[in-house]
Amino acid sequence: MSIFVLHDVAKAFTSREGAVVPALDGLSFEAASSSGITCIVGPTGSGKSTVLRIVAGLEKADRGSVTVNGQDPVNAVGLVGYLTQRHTLFPWMNVRDNVGLPLSLRSLPAADVHRRVSAICSQLGLEGAEERYPYELSGGMQQRAALGRLMASEARLWLLDEPFTALDERTRHQLQHLVITLVRERRLALLFVTHSIDEAVFLADRVVVLSAGPGRMVDTVDIGLGHPRDRLSPAYGGLMERIRTRIESVL
Amino acid sequence: MNTRPEQRRSWPDRLPGKLLLGSLLPLLVLLLWWLGIRSGTAVVPTFGAVLEVLLHPFRTPPDLSSRSLAFSLLMTLLRLALGFSLGVATAVPLGFWAGRSRIVDRVLYPIVQVSRPVNPVVLLPVVTVLFGLSSVASVAVGPLDAWRHDVWDQVQLAMLFILWWGAFFPVFMSTVHGVRSVRTAYLDTMALLGATGSQVLRKVLLPHALPSIAQGMRIAMGVSWLVLLAAEIFPGTRSGIGYMLCTACKTSDYQYTFAAVIVIGLIGLLIDVLFQRLEQRAGRWQAAER
Numbered sequence: 001m002s003i004f005v006l007h008d009v010a011k012a013f014t015s016r017e018g019a020v021v022p023a024l025d026g027l028s029f030e031a032a033s034s035s036g037i038t039c040i041v042g043p044t045g046s047g048k049s050t051v052l053r054i055v056a057g058l059e060k061a062d063r064g065s066v067t068v069n070g071q072d073p074v075n076a077v078g079l080v081g082y083l084t085q086r087h088t089l090f091p092w093m094n095v096r097d098n099v100g101l102p103l104s105l106r107s108l109p110a111a112d113v114h115r116r117v118s119a120i121c122s123q124l125g126l127e128g129a130e131e132r133y134p135y136e137l138s139g140g141m142q143q144r145a146a147l148g149r150l151m152a153s154e155a156r157l158w159l160l161d162e163p164f165t166a167l168d169e170r171t172r173h174q175l176q177h178l179v180i181t182l183v184r185e186r187r188l189a190l191l192f193v194t195h196s197i198d199e200a201v202f203l204a205d206r207v208v209v210l211s212a213g214p215g216r217m218v219d220t221v222d223i224g225l226g227h228p229r230d231r232l233s234p235a236y237g238g239l240m241e242r243i244r245t246r247i248e249s250v251l
Numbered sequence: 252m253n254t255r256p257e258q259r260r261s262w263p264d265r266l267p268g269k270l271l272l273g274s275l276l277p278l279l280v281l282l283l284w285w286l287g288i289r290s291g292t293a294v295v296p297t298f299g300a301v302l303e304v305l306l307h308p309f310r311t312p313p314d315l316s317s318r319s320l321a322f323s324l325l326m327t328l329l330r331l332a333l334g335f336s337l338g339v340a341t342a343v344p345l346g347f348w349a350g351r352s353r354i355v356d357r358v359l360y361p362i363v364q365v366s367r368p369v370n371p372v373v374l375l376p377v378v379t380v381l382f383g384l385s386s387v388a389s390v391a392v393g394p395l396d397a398w399r400h401d402v403w404d405q406v407q408l409a410m411l412f413i414l415w416w417g418a419f420f421p422v423f424m425s426t427v428h429g430v431r432s433v434r435t436a437y438l439d440t441m442a443l444l445g446a447t448g449s450q451v452l453r454k455v456l457l458p459h460a461l462p463s464i465a466q467g468m469r470i471a472m473g474v475s476w477l478v479l480l481a482a483e484i485f486p487g488t489r490s491g492i493g494y495m496l497c498t499a500c501k502t503s504d505y506q507y508t509f510a511a512v513i514v515i516g517l518i519g520l521l522i523d524v525l526f527q528r529l530e531q532r533a534g535r536w537q538a539a540e541r
Contacts, residue, residue, distance in 0.1 A: 058439050077445035087436040091536040092458040101454070102444050135539035153444060 001070055003157050003189040004055050005030040009064035011050055012214075022214035023047035024054075026064075029208055029217055031157075035187040037180075039200035041243060042210030043251055048193040051215070052159040055191060056082045068157060081155030085162045088146035089134040095121065095145045096130040102153035120148045124178070140171035144178070151182065157189045164199070176202055180227055197247070201239045202229055209243060211250040219246045296506040304510035314502055317495040324514060326490040327479060330406055333387075334414020335475045339468060342419045346426025346464075347456065356427070367420045371413040371474075372481045382409040384487055405490045410482050417478040418471040425467025429460025462534030469526035476519055492518075 006029055012022040024047040031038050040048045053059040054066055057073030057080070068076040089098045097104070100117040121130050124144045134142050143163055150158055160179070164172040180203060183190050194200050200207045201223060209219040221243055229236060262268040285298040304310075308321040317323060349356040388395060388403035395403060433456060441451045483493025492511050499507035531538070 056439075056443060058442070077443070080443055082439065082443050084436060087434050088440075090437060090440075090455065090458075091540055092461075105444050105446050105450055105454075133536060133539070135536060155443075 002030045002032050002067075004068045004191070005066070006051070006055070007065045009051075009054060009061045009066060010214075011047065011054060011059065011062050023050045024061075025214035025216055027051065027210075027215060027217055028064075029220065031189050031191065035183065035189055036205040037183055037190040037192060037203050039192045039194055039204035039207045040210060041194060041197060041200045041207060041247065042215060043212045043247060044195070045213035046210040047213060047215030048195075048210060049161050051210075052082065052161050052191060052193055055157075056080050056159055058082070076157075078154055080157050080159060081150040081153050082159045083143075083146050083150060083161065083163050085165050088163075089142055089149075091134050094131050094133050095126060095137070095148075098134070098145055099126075099130075099148040099152055101149055116152065117148075120151050123151075124148050138171075139167050140175065143167065143175060147175075147178065147182070151186075155188075157191065158183075160190065160192045162194055165195075172199075177228075179203065184227075197240050197243050198231070200243065201236060202231065207239075207243055209246045209250075218250050219243075221246075294505060296509055300506040301509045301513065304506050305513065312495075312499070312504065312507055314504055315495070315498050315507060316489075317498045317507070318490055320495065320507075320510060320514065323490055323492050323495045323511075324518070326402070326405055327483065327492045328518075329402070330410055330414065330483075330491065331475055331479050333406060334411045334479070335418045335472060337411065338415045338418025338471060338475070339422050341415070342422035342467075342471075343426050343464060346423045347430055347452070347460070349423075350427045350430025350460075351456075363420065363423065366416075367424070369416075371416040371478045374413055374416060375409065375482055375485055378409040378412050379485070379487060382407070382412065385409075387411075405488075407487065410479070410488075413478055413482055414475050417474040421471040421474060422464065422467040425463045425470075426460055429463030430456055432463070433459045462530065462537045465526070465530040465533040469523070469530050472522055472526050473519075476522060480515060 006027055009024055009027045010022070011024040012020050014020055023045075027047070029038075040051060042048055050059060054061050055068060055073060057068070057076065066073055069079055073080070089095075090101070093101070096114075096117050099120055100113045103113040103116060117130070121127055124147060126141065126144055126148065129137060129141060129145075134145070137145065146163070164175050167175065176199065179190070179192075182188065190203075192200075192203060194203075204223050206223065207221040208217055209221065210216065211218045221239065223239060225233075225235060225239075263272055281298060284295075288295050288297055290297065304312075304320060308324070309319050311319050318326075345359070349359050385408045386404045387406040387408070388400050390408070391403055437455050437459070438451065441455055446454065479491075480493040480496075482488070483491035484497045488494045492515055496508055496511035496515070499505065499511065
């Protein structure tokens with residue numbers, strides 16, 4: 001069964017002045033497999049983030065149908081994890097409480113929560129930072145902790161909205177490797193929005209290219225490269241060029 | 252990687268420096284008072300006479316209808332604690348409700364905006380007519396022994412009402428602001444994790460609104476303190492620091508007037524420092540984010 005299906009989805013927003021701004025128009029695609037990475041790329045205003053919010057059930061499509069694991073996204077509570085570039089962690093909670101939030105919401109015993117959070121922090125390289133608050137962490141560590149919270153949840157579909165954009169290149173690459181490892185180990189489905197073609201080709205099994213707003217699907221590129229990927233290989237460069245050309249053609 | 256902010260503060264920002272600098276002017280005033288007024292005047296008593304009152308707080312003033320300084324302070328603080336607590340206890344839940352519900356906000360908005368600017372002291376004559384001399388003792392359920400009856404009888408409902416008025420609006424407004432300014436991203440996170448309403452309240456709304464509520468409480472406490480002292484001067488009152496100050500003035504026992512003024516100032520300072528600490532503690536994460 002597909003982990004998510006979008007069929008003929010349209011969405012428009014109304015500006016403060018009352019003008020209708022179409023964000024998506026007739027978008028259809030799905031992730032047939034229950035694991036793997038799909039990246040969405042497209043120009044600014046192509047509705048990339050809107051797609052994620054609709055799949056998460058945080059926005060309702062004006063037209064078309066959306067299902068997550070065969071059901072309405074609103075009913076897929078706990079199945080979907082969502083991570084954005086900013087405001088991912090609760091600033092009044094330390095790392096331990098932030099990571100353990102999904103567990104504590106399920107009223108698990110405190111000892112269990114503590115043990116599982118420690119294991120997650122250890123896997124993410126956050127040992128020793130458990131008692132720190134988000135404002136005491138670097139951007140990279142904050143995003144690690146946010147990934148930790150997704151790991152603590154039972155979400156099978158992760159929606160990541162440009163989570164590494166604000167990070168330096170080295171940290172970004174480290175976190176990209178980490179995401180690939182987590183997706184493989186946990187057999188997750190990942191829908192990843194980025195404006196970086198390099199990031200899309202490096203991470204994805206499949207790249208969906210959207211047109212300028214309102215977003216429509218203009219191309220789907222199956223990457224067909226194994227991990228780890230060599231950024232300097234001709235195949236990698238060829239895929240980057242193909243996607244760049246497609247995006248430029250719809251600007 | 253960022254680390255905890257270093258505690259390298261210059262000496263005026265450290266506690267000993269703050270205490271030293273903050274006590275310079277009061278000490279200078281005391282020194283001038285001590286040197287300038289050696290034998291007391293018709294209005295200004297000697298520093299020693301006032302110190303005598305302050306050092307013997309349980310002594311009943313011989314010529315005053317007022318009770319001892321300690322009892323007066325106890326009554327004032329009791330009224331303050333009750334009235335302020337009532338204000339906070341009603342303002343916080345209503346503030347949360349108005350902050351989350353547009354309908355409740357629309358219902359409350361006009362009455363709050365009309366009532367908020369009304370100085371509670373101005374209401375005192377009206378409220379006194381409304382409540383008469385009714386006190387907590389007159390509405391208390393169950394028997395009270397003589398001492399308790401004496402104390403509760405001096406906590407008038409009219410006074411509690413204006414204290415409630417003074418505390419309610421700053422706390423209500425700050426609670427509404429604290430709740431309404433919660434980022435949608437935090438609520439989205441909770442929704443995706445399947446959190447219940449009470450979990451959202453406990454894990455997000457309350458901690459997020461807490462710095463704002465603490466700020467409102469500090470303002471409310473300042474207002475309540477001023478309002479209470481003014482109310483204690485009002486006819487019908489038989490105790491309290493404000494009452495002591497007023498009666499001592501009438502009988503020209505100015506050492507009690509001065510002692511009351513000093514106590515009012517010191518307690519006001521203490522309360523403000525306490526609430527400032529509370530505000531800083533509650534808003535630590537917010538200050539660090541700025």
